Amino acid sequence: MDERHIKALTARLVIIVAVLSLFSIASFLILEMSISGNSHSGALINVSGRQRMFSQRISHLAVNLGSIRDPILWQSTRTRLLKAIKAMEKAHQALLYGNPDLNITGRMSPETKAFYFGPNSYVHWEVKRFLHAAKIIADQTVESPELQNRLHFFLGNEPTELLNNLDQIVSQYLIENDREVARLQGVQVGVLLLTLSLLLLAALWGVHPIFTRIRKDMEERHKHEANLRKLSQAVEASPASVIITDRNGLIQYVNPQFSQTSGFSSEEVLGQKTSILRSEHTSPITHSRLWGTILSGNPWRGVLRNKKKQGEVYWESMHISPIRDMGSGEITHFVAVKEDITERRHNEEALKKAKQQAEQANRAKSEFLSSMSHELRTPMNAVLGFAELLESDPMEPLTESQLDSVREISKAGRYLLTLIDEILDLAKIEAGKVAISLEEVSPKEVLHDCLALIQALTEKRQVELEDGLTGCNVPLIHVDRMRFKQILLNLLSNAVKYNRSGGRVRIEYEIHNKYLRLRITDTGLGIPEAQQHEVFKPFQRLGAEESTVKGTGIGLTITKRLVEQMDGQIDFTSETGKGSIFWVDFPLAQGGAKSQQKAHIDSGAHRIRPFEPTSQAITVLYIEDNPANLLLMQRILKRFSNLTLISAPDAELGLGHAEKRPPDVIFMDINLPGMDGFEAFLQLQATPRLSDIPVVAVSADAMPSSIEKGRAAGFFRYLTKPLAIEEVCEALNDALEKNLLPTNSGEGQS
Numbered sequence: 001m002d003e004r005h006i007k008a009l010t011a012r013l014v015i016i017v018a019v020l021s022l023f024s025i026a027s028f029l030i031l032e033m034s035i036s037g038n039s040h041s042g043a044l045i046n047v048s049g050r051q052r053m054f055s056q057r058i059s060h061l062a063v064n065l066g067s068i069r070d071p072i073l074w075q076s077t078r079t080r081l082l083k084a085i086k087a088m089e090k091a092h093q094a095l096l097y098g099n100p101d102l103n104i105t106g107r108m109s110p111e112t113k114a115f116y117f118g119p120n121s122y123v124h125w126e127v128k129r130f131l132h133a134a135k136i137i138a139d140q141t142v143e144s145p146e147l148q149n150r151l152h153f154f155l156g157n158e159p160t161e162l163l164n165n166l167d168q169i170v171s172q173y174l175i176e177n178d179r180e181v182a183r184l185q186g187v188q189v190g191v192l193l194l195t196l197s198l199l200l201l202a203a204l205w206g207v208h209p210i211f212t213r214i215r216k217d218m219e220e221r222h223k224h225e226a227n228l229r230k231l232s233q234a235v236e237a238s239p240a241s242v243i244i245t246d247r248n249g250l251i252q253y254v255n256p257q258f259s260q261t262s263g264f265s266s267e268e269v270l271g272q273k274t275s276i277l278r279s280e281h282t283s284p285i286t287h288s289r290l291w292g293t294i295l296s297g298n299p300w301r302g303v304l305r306n307k308k309k310q311g312e313v314y315w316e317s318m319h320i321s322p323i324r325d326m327g328s329g330e331i332t333h334f335v336a337v338k339e340d341i342t343e344r345r346h347n348e349e350a351l352k353k354a355k356q357q358a359e360q361a362n363r364a365k366s367e368f369l370s371s372m373s374h375e376l377r378t379p380m381n382a383v384l385g386f387a388e389l390l391e392s393d394p395m396e397p398l399t400e401s402q403l404d405s406v407r408e409i410s411k412a413g414r415y416l417l418t419l420i421d422e423i424l425d426l427a428k429i430e431a432g433k434v435a436i437s438l439e440e441v442s443p444k445e446v447l448h449d450c451l452a453l454i455q456a457l458t459e460k461r462q463v464e465l466e467d468g469l470t471g472c473n474v475p476l477i478h479v480d481r482m483r484f485k486q487i488l489l490n491l492l493s494n495a496v497k498y499n500r501s502g503g504r505v506r507i508e509y510e511i512h513n514k515y516l517r518l519r520i521t522d523t524g525l526g527i528p529e530a531q532q533h534e535v536f537k538p539f540q541r542l543g544a545e546e547s548t549v550k551g552t553g554i555g556l557t558i559t560k561r562l563v564e565q566m567d568g569q570i571d572f573t574s575e576t577g578k579g580s581i582f583w584v585d586f587p588l589a590q591g592g593a594k595s596q597q598k599a600h601i602d603s604g605a606h607r608i609r610p611f612e613p614t615s616q617a618i619t620v621l622y623i624e625d626n627p628a629n630l631l632l633m634q635r636i637l638k639r640f641s642n643l644t645l646i647s648a649p650d651a652e653l654g655l656g657h658a659e660k661r662p663p664d665v666i667f668m669d670i671n672l673p674g675m676d677g678f679e680a681f682l683q684l685q686a687t688p689r690l691s692d693i694p695v696v697a698v699s700a701d702a703m704p705s706s707i708e709k710g711r712a713a714g715f716f717r718y719l720t721k722p723l724a725i726e727e728v729c730e731a732l733n734d735a736l737e738k739n740l741l742p743t744n745s746g747e748g749q750s
Helices: 002-025 023-030 032-067 070-098 111-119 123-138 146-156 160-183 191-208 208-236 256-262 284-294 341-393 399-428 442-455 455-461 481-497 529-534 555-563 626-638 651-660 677-686 704-713 725-739
Strands: 239-246 251-254 300-307 313-324 330-340 437-443 464-467 478-480 504-512 513-521 568-574 580-589 616-624 641-646 665-669 695-699 717-720
Touching: 032 070, 032 123, 032 146, 032 160, 032 208, 070 123, 111 123, 111 160, 123 146, 123 160, 123 251, 146 313, 146 568, 208 725, 284 300, 284 313, 284 330, 313 341, 341 399, 341 626, 341 725, 399 504, 437 442, 437 481, 437 695, 442 455, 442 464, 442 481, 478 481, 481 504, 481 580, 513 704, 529 568, 529 704, 555 568, 616 626, 616 651, 626 641, 626 725, 641 651, 651 665, 651 677, 665 677, 665 725, 677 695, 677 704, 695 725, 704 717, 717 725
Parallel strands: 464 504, 616 641, 616 665, 665 695, 695 717
Antiparallel strands: 239 251, 239 330, 300 313, 313 330, 437 478, 504 513, 513 580, 568 580
């Protein structure tokens, strides 16, 4: 009952007394002193009884406060608790020091004083301690971790003795009241009817609100008890295992899910230690750390491999929390919430194993591609190299018929090399090994380079090229420049190769939904509708394999994959007998459709210089284990009389030659028997008198990752087989420019 109801009840009682006094004014004047004493005793009994009732209500509200999780309901219950505390404080103060409003003078009999301050009991101090503990609970918040601890302390020190002492005080007031009644029996006979009337009115008008409030309190208590039952049912029906143990780890409660998971019934584990679940897969150190954590008052969270009743080992994720005594603050119990994660762990292990297998497969594929590149390019180096030597040898010129044969060999060799490169390129794209470096690129500049590269093809096929981008303000696009150039070259070369003699190819552009669309239109034979669904499939030439046009059938497959990797799209339309239109969409660079006139130096602008002879004697060391490749290098450098070539079949011999006779330039194969080219290069760099010699790497491994690795290692140049004579000469020229400075002209000579 809150203070508002107490005041209302007091007001009603005062009104009743006033009304009755009007009807018995004469008797009241005569018995004024006696009635005053009687009223004082009744007030003492009433207030002391209410004091006891408040103590029960405070205990009840404190218990409810600990079980409520709804913030609004929790705050409402807390407000009622504070009001009850205040009301009990007021009643206690009135009993000790008097309250004119309650008709209490504060005078105590010696017997009553002995109950309040001793030696019979110490009700005054017990009430103060009780109210202080209740205030601490009321000062907590709904999420406060201390709430449960304070509540346990409060309940652990339930004021049973206080209630008994309050009952004794009420009894004492009754005894004193009986004495007063006995003394006033003679004078109270006259006002008996008045008193009965007063009691009747108090019952009908004053006590009725008390019973109404008590009824509401009981209804609320039933609701809270129902909520507690729901909580208990939730724990029982929880899909997680719940275990409660004492401080020593003896199991005191398990829910049904625990039995279902572990195979132990509750009867089998109650009173047993939790070590009944321990398996040999969890180290004693782990358990020691676990107990050290929870005994120090901290929660523990982790994963253990426990053992079921039948011996089966399973994984459990668990959270263990200590429970403290509200009074002493000592840890009394532990509660563990556990989940069986065995299936999840198995899935994770399977996923990890599958990932490892996939990574191993990718590594194997990369190694295979690198090996294939090396094995296929090595013989091609001899084929194309010697063909180029025969075709360009001024000392032993070939007849026209022989030149035609050599040109056919070179043509077939280059076609085979193109096929090898495209197959490897497709394999790298499918394996996700192609690095895309996006930048702002001018389509006009790249198209200009591509048109120059296919100019010879258009003249041979007698096809007219129409550049629809010339003179237009074409916006920049966000692409990989090298791959964009590769895409355009493939589309343009297809439009020219599969065109009719005297046909046309036109390149146009348009802005399409924040994309730049390039459209390449040809006047070729077109693609039959029944075959159009196979255009982007690998190794599909759609009948062109029966023509004289050379091709691999994977160019458009590579083109489509590259376009999609740069967030673009590619498609086409075709009509038999009229030609085809291929279009590609690429994202516009940041800044929308604004063009940029920034100059870009293309890698194709760097032209290969022919070999520049020098009057100085030059020594070149070539470390190569393949006789055909060594013979090719000898033939390339043979025509220069002032150059001496020293060769070695492995790195160890090559390093020995370099020590005895430091060369001016070193050409080194990477894939050598024993010590490979990278290790040999490191040894050269570690030798002071050899560290400045330019070392040109020569390898049949043309994988981009291998080329990048060679450049990062510090090789002067990285040449891939098949070697071109011009590339060898250029590398040699650049290396000599670096090494044969005027101040060092005498070094490296024999």
